[in-house]
Amino acid sequence: MEIHKFNIHLASHFGMCFGVRDAIKSTRKTFDDEKVTVLGQLVHNPIVDEELKDNGVQQAELHEPVNRVKGTVVITAHGASNKDKEAWKSKDRKIIDTTCPLVYKAHQALEGLVDSGYFPVVIGKKEHVEVRGLIGDFPQALVVENENDISNIPNVKKIGIVSQTTQRIDRVELIVNRIRSSKRKSDVKFIDTVCAPTKNRQLSARNLSEICDLVIVVGGANSNNTIQLVNTIKEFGVHTIHIQRSSDLDPDWFEGFHEVGLTAGTSTLKETVMEVHGELEKISHGHHFNELEKLVC
Known part of the structure; x- marks a missing residue:
């Protein structure tokens, strides 16, 4: 692996929020159920998708015929209308509603x-x-x-x-x-309904933009809040790369950069971010780990 020397700055607020965390926790508790179906993508995170699939969790669309699905049904963290929730209620189904508060x-x-x-x-x-x-x-x-x-x-x-x-x-x-x-x-x-975790991560991303010449943003390719982080940093003229996992990193990306920031969207597991950080340490001779390194919702 080619070595480049740069400092690493971790955002003060990054990664998984409590709404996503609780949705994943609730769904994991269903792994022993006979049949589990998530209505859509539980969270916009391919690593979580793989975990669910490995544990036999199926996926169906919210608006497909309800009589096709039996057993345990999970409503995702993104929520659903009251009309749709009522449509899925049945004596043949146990509903787990993981809608973010x-x-x-x-x-x-x-x-x-x-x-x-x-x-x-x-x-x-x-x-x-x-x-x-x-x-x-x-x-x-x-x-x-x-x-x-x-x-x-x-x-x-x-x-x-x-x-x-x-x-x-x-x-x-x-x-x-x-x-x-x-x-x-x-x-x-x-009525301002933009959530505090999103606001905190946006502010932290702007702070990274002031001290970094490259920022790595970790999150699902279809994660809206991750994409918004990418757009925020780009608006400051800072080179930004969106990845989903540590294996996406390419050492050649870091040629000529000295201050590298790291942040993640609200659907990103903390362990995924730490794996990316570990790979960045390997790519760089030395690193600086931001003092504000705790996951805060």
Whole structure:
């Protein structure tokens, strides 16, 4: 292995949040059940997917015919609409609901806005499972993925806004301000539902960007919060590489870099991050391990 000399800086907040951790823990407890099916991807993490598959856990789609699935059924950390949850209830199935409490709060916030007469708007990725769950009970709801979607919001008296929990808060606030500017005659109410773990990891990523010339971000390829971390760091002009596991690392990447940052999305196991850190130590002659190295949600 070619050796490069660089310092390693670990983000102060990184990796798995409590919602993902608890979802995995609850699903692991079902491994002895006769038949277990997860409705979708439990968390956006290929390593967790492999563990579930190795333990006989099957995967089905949330909206496929419910009579095809028996036994233990797991609702993912991303949540689901009340309508979908009711559809899966049956004497033939044991339901394990691992919806993240902070996702559930977003559901409650949106429901409260609708009950108060606000037209529902969700800022987030239109095809993301969390967003589909949020709007599932409100067919009138509009998803705003970017500023171009704002023009689709109808001219109504009251507009209520929540966000996908893993969105970047700066982007969310920008869109909310644009909505307020374009809907001056409307009562626009925004409830901040971006979760604290996401905010903490975003802030830590920005801090890394100030001291590093290369940052490695660990997380699933389809993990929204991981992708948002990558985008945040890139906006600071820092070279950024997104990997899923330690075996993805290539020593040639580090030629000419001196300060290497390491962070991870909220679906990433802490042991995966530590494996990546171990490989970085092997690639580098020396390293500096950030003082703030504890996993904090």
